[in-house]
Amino acid sequence: MRLTQHNAIYLHARRYREIINVIVKYGFGYLLERIGLARLISGDKYRKVRRLTAPERVRLMLEELGPTFVKLGQILATRPDVIPPDYIEEIKKLHDRIPGVGFDRIKEQVERELGIRIEEVFSSFEPQPFAAASIAQVHRAVLKSGQSVVVKVQRPGIERVIKADLDILQSLARLAERHIPESRIYDPVGLVEEFAHALQRELDFTREGWNVERFRRNFEGDYSVYVPRVFWEFTTRRVLTIEYVSGVRVDQLDKIEEMGISRKKIAEKGARAILKQIFAHGFFHADPHPGNILVRPDGRIAFIDFGMMGRIDRYTRYKMADLIKNVVKRDEERIVDILLDIGDAGRQCNIGELQLDVQDMLERYYGRTLKEINMTGLLNEIFATANRYGIKIPPGFALLSKAILTIDGIGRQLYPEFDFIKIAGPFVKQLMKERYSLPYMARVLRANLGEAARSLLLLPDLIGEIYDKVKRESIKIDFEYNGLEKFAFELNRMTNRLVFSMIVAALIIGTSLIIRSNAGPHLQGFPIMGILGFVLAGVLGFGLLISIIKTGIM
Template sequence: MAPGTFRKYRMLKRYKDIVDVLIKYEFGHIVDRMGLRPFGSFKSRVGKSVKKEYRYLTGPERARMALEELGPTYVKLGQILSMRHDLIPAKYANEFARLQDNVPPFDFESVKRIIKNDLGKDVSEFFSEFREEPIASASIGQVHYAKLLNGDEVAVKVQRPGIRKVIESDLDIMYSLAGFAEQHIEGAELYKPTDIVDEFSKSIHAEMDYVREATNIERFSNNLKDDPNIYVHKVFWDFCGEYVLTTEYIRGIKGDDFEKIDEYGFNRYKIAENGGQSFMKQVFEDGVFHADAHSGNVLIMWDGKIALLDFGMVGYLPDYIRKGLVDTLIAIVERDTSKYIEILREFGMVGYDVDTSKLTLDIEYILNKYYGRPMYHIDGAAMIEDIVAVLRRNWVTIPNNLAMLIKGMMTIAGFGTMMAPGFNIIQIAEPYAKKLMHERLSPKNLSKTAFKDIWEFGRFFHKLPKQMSNILTSVQDGEARIVFKHEGIEPVVSEINAASNRLSFSLIIASIIIGSSLVIQTGMGPVIGGIPLLGLAGFVIAGIFGMGLVIYIIRSGSF
């Protein structure tokens, strides 16, 4: 079988799995709206296959279970969507945050083969000890405890064999479904499904890039080397490759083992505070932050330090974004809603189709809700959710790096609250915010900014005459064009085509009935029961076609 043919076969089989799972969890209406039912199994094509126990679950619960059953790619998609409160309702985002990608480990023979192919030697030539049973197993890879020949303890992450092909196949299907949804489902383009798949594709490819993760680890190690409360493990580059990542093995207490943390006498509030302060430094000073610092990615070392693990999900904030965040804080403090919206527009978050009057009222409501409250009376996670809910209601698009920041902020807030119920991430953020606002409004910074603005204005006016000349020349030479783009008429065109097809089919059925009637009137043979066979066959065919048309119209809801 040719590679292209095999790939198409694999995609068709995957489509069948997706359709069957969606119907199983009572999402058949989505299948029908996208016209996917013919791709399903015979059972899913002829009717529903919903088990009774699923009917009593909420929509978000059924969606989460469907993603889990569809496998690792869709679990990862759900995890990405869980941090996009601006795109999906909060109840779905919160449910998707519960998604776990724990899967059975793959066999040790595959582990040895991958290490040899990637690093060039057998396991025994690198390690004096290598435990066959993994200490952790996930959808992308699994981690084994090992010892180098010099006795150093290490954690060896090995990528799951064949996972890249599975993910690429699933991504092809996701792009196909996203494009179809944007073209044929009314309102789907507002959620930008293709952009979501783009974001997911970048995220999951970054997670599969072990060299990039190793680079992230070293970057964090350098940024946090002067922090006495945070530890980042060492990378052993000589034992790393495209599919293998070897890092220092760290001993400590799991971040959610509170009983053991208490047993060893650690101050849980201090741990939460140290984690929050480190996150703020990463965001406001370094511009690179750990976006997934939940309790499973944290160890409390025996000296009380916090060890950060798993650097596959890392966020980046360019300097202009960090300055924009400070401007946002200043606008909030000054209760300047217009300035706040203008900053959102500069970030590309507010399009000109957004109702700014409604957005202004919603933002003013949020500002009034929290204005004047002491910091210790503000629930940081709840405030972030309120702000994101306002942005989502008004179709404000949040860029990926800011979505990662929100995800990281809520994750570290959740970790801190679990570690110490009285923890408040807003109180941790306040000193950093005040410091940055003071620096931004200092005479030295204002004069520096003014000089830069004058220089940019000078460049603008220097280039303006030439640019205007180019525009006028293009108009004079007839090269300037005005392009009109029709938007929103695709559903109308589709409905007209469907109506035309039904009308044509009806005329064909009517022609068959009339022709059959004429044949019966002639009495031509052969006959059955005194009725010409040809005329009788015509009526039967017309009846079948007619019933098919009626069923199609009823199922489409267009009657």
């Protein structure tokens, strides 16, 4: 059940005031004034932090607000379509900066969850965590069997804190949408709901355990990637016990060289592993920062921390591959088409201006080789531009883009000559080949024909309803320029297809008449003009089918 703004204030009054005081302290009190909470502001506490940049103040504010807001910052850092690059770079520093909980409370939490004394499960359990995050902390331990493991333990009482903070965030988001019109383009309520859903999933460690299992199955037989085992008998909703993986962080360049492993090979191997997750599995590590990727002594790549995973369907994979292909080709028209296909365009979307902006963006790279272009940075810039024009890019695309950006950055750090496009090329080509294969085209055509048939069955009733409404009362239609432009764009595309279809149909009919009349020069007993007509009709018809499949709609 959703809380109203007033219920949230009264139910969590003390926490509400704490949050407001911290927001004011870091210089964002003017936002509270705009959403009508000026009465809750007490004094000017901003003076002490005036010399800090705005991104630094945001990071420090999130840290002081506590675990929920730290996690919010970490998730926002995966949304380059919403957060500017300088803020993302600063917010990234939130990783691994959270103080740990005392061992007595952790021991109590583990024993409560497992229903057994900690000494009966582990022969040793290190009291000091070697990693502490906003929701949980991780301890090294050894099972009675001698197996080295890491135990991820949820912070005691964190669920209660998160529930209160989420209620407050939802009320603040609704106030922002109501009182700050320019915020609506970012859909604050939707962002908080998306964050709340992701956070609720992350609070259940059994989900993370299943993520590891699925990841492990996906890479079965691939000896370039190592995936740890989950010990389910010692795993619950708040405790996750997983195999300890030895290795060095992927950004510890000196240690990698000391192990005698080629940095170039590690860069290429890591990139292929991420791209395989995205384009082949549709299930990928959504937070592949250097702390979550290890290089083992045998040269294999190991991923850890599977709390944040991305999932994308086949259609989204095709669109991402199509986008990369057209960015390489620098085809701004096709890029805008793809953005409109994958995103939800609002009324304020000016397609002509968007196309010009994308064209300007691509022209900045004119004359450069593909290796010189920061492809992932360019993709993020395209998504940010689309967002500025009111096109809401699905969260899965943003996570995917962030994963690609991260692995590209790590690759260049390991090996300055790292060429992302060269590594990504085979994956993109394979997807394009699959997409234009006859089985896939047949499936799409069958689905579209089925949808068209259902629409035709509904059409008489729909026309009848419109006719009755026209008879009873007038229908008022409001046209806004930007909305009309998008309508005209879609109408133009449909009209072009209709005319194209008519030309193909006319060619088939005309060619059939030529063959029937048996006129003109012949080849193997058939009129040459008739053969050429059928070939041309086939090529044009195939082109029309490709156009339909590219957009996924009739």
